[in-house]
Amino acid sequence: MSLALATLLYEWRRYMAAVVALAFAGLLVLAQVGMFTGIGKGFTATIDRSPADIMVLGPKAESLMNGGSGLPRRVMAQMYMHPEVTEVADLDGGNGLWTNVPAPGKKQVREWIQTSAVDPRSDSVTWPKDYNENIRIALLEPYAVAIDRTGMAKLGIKKVGDTAAINGQTVHVRYILDGYPNMMQPTIVISRDTLRLLGQASNGSRVGPLMIRIKHPEMAERVRDQLNASSEKKYRAWTRQELSDANDGAMMKESFIGIMLISSLILGLFIGVGITSQTLRGAILANIKEFAALRALGVSMGSLRMVVIELGFWTGVAGLAATAVLVFGVTLLAKSNGVPMSFPIPIVIGVAVFLILISVLSGLMALGILKKSQPADLLR
Numbered sequence: 420m421s422l423a424l425a426t427l428l429y430e431w432r433r434y435m436a437a438v439v440a441l442a443f444a445g446l447l448v449l450a451q452v453g454m455f456t457g458i459g460k461g462f463t464a465t466i467d468r469s470p471a472d473i474m475v476l477g478p479k480a481e482s483l484m485n486g487g488s489g490l491p492r493r494v495m496a497q498m499y500m501h502p503e504v505t506e507v508a509d510l511d512g513g514n515g516l517w518t519n520v521p522a523p524g525k526k527q528v529r530e531w532i533q534t535s536a537v538d539p540r541s542d543s544v545t546w547p548k549d550y551n552e553n554i555r556i557a558l559l560e561p562y563a564v565a566i567d568r569t570g571m572a573k574l575g576i577k578k579v580g581d582t583a584a585i586n587g588q589t590v591h592v593r594y595i596l597d598g599y600p601n602m603m604q605p606t607i608v609i610s611r612d613t614l615r616l617l618g619q620a621s622n623g624s625r626v627g628p629l630m631i632r633i634k635h636p637e638m639a640e641r642v643r644d645q646l647n648a649s650s651e652k653k654y655r656a657w658t659r660q661e662l663s664d665a666n667d668g669a670m671m672k673e674s675f676i677g678i679m680l681i682s683s684l685i686l687g688l689f690i691g692v693g694i695t696s697q698t699l700r701g702a703i704l705a706n707i708k709e710f711a712a713l714r715a716l717g718v719s720m721g722s723l724r725m726v727v728i729e730l731g732f733w734t735g736v737a738g739l740a741a742t743a744v745l746v747f748g749v750t751l752l753a754k755s756n757g758v759p760m761s762f763p764i765p766i767v768i769g770v771a772v773f774l775i776l777i778s779v780l781s782g783l784m785a786l787g788i789l790k791k792s793q794p795a796d797l798l799r
Contacts, residue, residue: 421729424729424733430702433698433701433702434698434699434702434730434734434737436694436698437694437695437698437699437734437738437778437781438734438737438738438741439741440690440691440693440694440695440698440738441691441695441734441735441737441738441739441741441742441774441777441778442738442741442742442744442745443690443745444686444687444688444690444691444738444774444777445687445738445739445742445745445746445770445771445773445774446742446745446746446749447683447686447687448683448684448687448770448773449742449746449762449766449767449770450746450749450760451679451683452762452763452766452770453746453749453750453753453760453761453762454753454758454760456667456760456761456762456763457600457753457758457759457760457761458600459666459667459761460666460667460759460761461599461600461601461759462483462666463483463663463666464547464598464599464759465510465535465537465545465547465599465608466483466510466628466630466659466662466663467659467663468547468548468549469544469545469546469547469548469630469659470544470546470548470632471544471545471630471631471632471659472631472632472633472636472639472642472658472659473631473633473639473642473643473646473656473657473658473659474628474629474630474631474656474657474658474659474662475490475494475498475628475629475631475646475654475655475656475657476490476628476629476654476655476657476662477489477490477654477655478650478652478653478654478655479655480655481665482662482665482666482668483628483662483665483666489625489626489627490625490626490627490628490629490653490654491624491625491626491653492623492624492625492626494626494629494653494654495507495509495626495629498629498631498646501642501645501646503633503634503635503638503642504631504632504633504642505632505633505634506543506544506631506632507544507629507630507631508538508543508544508545508629508630509621509626509627509628509629509630510535510536510545510627510628510629510630511536511611511614511620511621511626511627512533512534512535512536512614512619512627513533513534513614513617513619513620514531514532514533514534514619515531515532515534515585515586515617515619516529516530516531516532516585516586517529517530517531517532517574517583517584517585517605517607518583518584518585518587519574519575519576519581519582519583520581520582520583520584521575522577525575526575527575528573528574528575530573530574530575530605531604532574532585532604532605532606532607533604533605533606533607534585534606534607534608534609534614534617534619535606535607535608535609536608536609536610536611536613536614536620537550537558537608537609537610537611538610538611539555539558539559539610540555541555544630544631544632545630549598553594554594554596557593557594558593558594558608558609558610558613559610560591560593561612561613561616562588562589562590562591562613562616562617563590563591563593563594563609563610563613564583564585564590564591564592564593564607564608564609564613565592565593565594565595565596565607565608565609566592566594566595566596566601566605566606566607566608567595567596567597567598567599567600567601567605567606567757568595568596568597568757569600569601569756569757569758570600570601570605570606571595573601573605574605576592578592579592579593579594579595580592580593585607585617586617586618588616588617590607590609590613590617596608597757598757598759600757600758600759629654631656639658639659640658642656643656643657643658643661667761667763684773687773687777688773688777691774691777691778691781692777692780692781692784695731695734695777695778695781696780696781696782696784696785698734698781699727699730699731699734699781699782699784699785700784700785702730703727703730703785727782727785728779728782728783729782730782731778731779731780731781731782731783731785732775732778732779732782734778734781734782735774735775735777735778735779736775738774738778739771739774739775742770742774746762
């Protein structure tokens with residue numbers, strides 16, 4: 420075990436302030452990333468969890484959040500020309516004004532909502548993998564709707580069985596979902612038949628994104644490339660994972676999110692460097708006689724500097740471990756309130772490197788205190 424690591428373990432209380440500062444600097448960034456990415460995942464949960472192997476969007480689409488103006492309806496039939504394609508369905512939905520039926524003495528809620536249609540068959544390409552049989556049976560009923568638990572208060576819903584209206588047409592809440600959060604505009608899940616009854620089904624010459632199932636899912640990338648090669652710039656095919664990654668990237672590219680994350684990084688840098696460097700300086704100053712003794716024994720100043728830098732490194736590692744514990748706790752807290760959080764691996768790695776750099780930089784800033792480790796001081 421190195422001297423730096425042994426010192427950190429033995430005198431861990433001296434370094435706790437630095438570890439806590441680094442942990443909160445990491446949490447400051449990762450909590451925001453997790454929240455914003457989780458919100459994006461909430462918008463695209465129906466697609467991310469579908470059994471579809473390939474998604475088809477407009478030719479200029481960069482993500483589901485920037486999907487262009489849709490596709491010509493004839494593209495649906497064209498997909499079946501590929502021998503691997505077994506099922507094609509469009510992602511349909513609409514919007515409208517939600518009006519609840521309040522209990523006596525309660526205020527009526529009027530809220531703009533989006534509707535998302537699914538085919539209530541367990542083998543349907545639009546049926547999310549985590550939907551159970553109870554949801555399927557509930558949505559088979561005409562005018563039945565399912566809402567996420569996070570949208571209940573906003574929509575004025577207290578329980579399953581409550582009644583409301585969408586654009587003046589009566590609907591009945593038949594199921595409460597979990598894991599499909601409504602952070603902004605609430606989304607109501609209905610069957611495709613109910614969508615038609617509400618007059619919101621797409622019957623025009625253009626359709627929304629297409630969800631495609633193929634015979635051999637392991638060939639998804641090859642089929643995607645073949646579909647794109649024959650697209651004539653009418654559409655763009657994506658694998659489900661590729662589109663999911665693009666959706667995460669699109670969320671991070673939003674200007675206000677970028678400004679908040681950059682501000683958090685700068686704030687975390689100042690907090691981390693300021694507290695960590697001062698903590699290291701104080702810890703080294705407290706052990707200055709030990710450093711002086713090492714110099715008296717012939718240990719070079721360069722070796723002592725490496726010990727201090729290594730102390731900074733191990734402090735950063737401890738801060739990373741504390742960050743992981745805090746982020747895990749925040750994730751559980753968010754999940755208990757129906758808010759999912761997602762952490763893209765590249766960003767997590769970037770934050771880890773960021774924290775280690777802060778700690779090493781703090782070690783470099785604390786090197787000046789070693790000038791006081793003069794062997795002659797041992798005689799005083």
